[in-house]
Amino acid sequence: MNNQNIYLPYLMTIEKITDEAPLVKTFRLKFKNEEEGNNFSFLTGQFGEYSVFGEGESTFCVASPSTRKGYIECTFRQMGRVTNALAGLEVGETVGFRCPYGPG
Numbered sequence: 001m002n003n004q005n006i007y008l009p010y011l012m013t014i015e016k017i018t019d020e021a022p023l024v025k026t027f028r029l030k031f032k033n034e035e036e037g038n039n040f041s042f043l044t045g046q047f048g049e050y051s052v053f054g055e056g057e058s059t060f061c062v063a064s065p066s067t068r069k070g071y072i073e074c075t076f077r078q079m080g081r082v083t084n085a086l087a088g089l090e091v092g093e094t095v096g097f098r099c100p101y102g103p104g
């Protein structure tokens with residue numbers, strides 16, 4: 001964990017949205033704070049908690065390579081409350097991101 005407080009999410013800007021299949025999207029999320037983005041690290045296979053403010057958090061794996069700096073990608077399927085809210089967001093909007101969790 002790179003944050004001092006594990007409950008405090010990084011603030012991320014949605015930089016790119018890719019429609020992979022019906023109800024499945026990939027978001028590229030850029031760290032708003034450049035220093036946090038450079039210091040952030042994770043192991044392949046670890047997951048994060050992605051928050052839509054006012055809706056809640058959902059769990060997704062980090063889909064991008066751990067060697068990339070400044071951004072991460074996640075791929076998710078619309079299932080319910082949070083993933084539907086996430087799918088309704090647009091490029092430029094902000095989401096929360098807590099990570100890394102779980103074994104690599």
Ligand SMILES: Cc1cc2nc3c(=O)[nH]c(=O)nc-3n(C[C@H](O)[C@H](O)[C@H](O)COP(=O)(O)OP(=O)(O)OC[C@H]3O[C@@H](n4cnc5c(N)ncnc54)[C@H](O)[C@@H]3O)c2cc1C
Nearest residue numbers: 047057058059060061075076077078079080081082083084
């Ligand atoms: C460690 C981990 C990693 C995960 N990684 C990914 C990922 O990379 N991409 C991704 O799309 N999802 C992933 N998931 C699943 C994802 O977390 C859930 O689909 C999501 O949190 C659902 O949230 P929601 O608020 O949209 O749906 P909710 O409102 O919580 O659920 C809506 C309905 O769908 C059902 N439901 C929810 N999830 C599933 C499911 N997976 N299978 C069957 N029924 C379900 C619920 O029981 C409920 O009836 C992961 C889960 C875990 C635990």
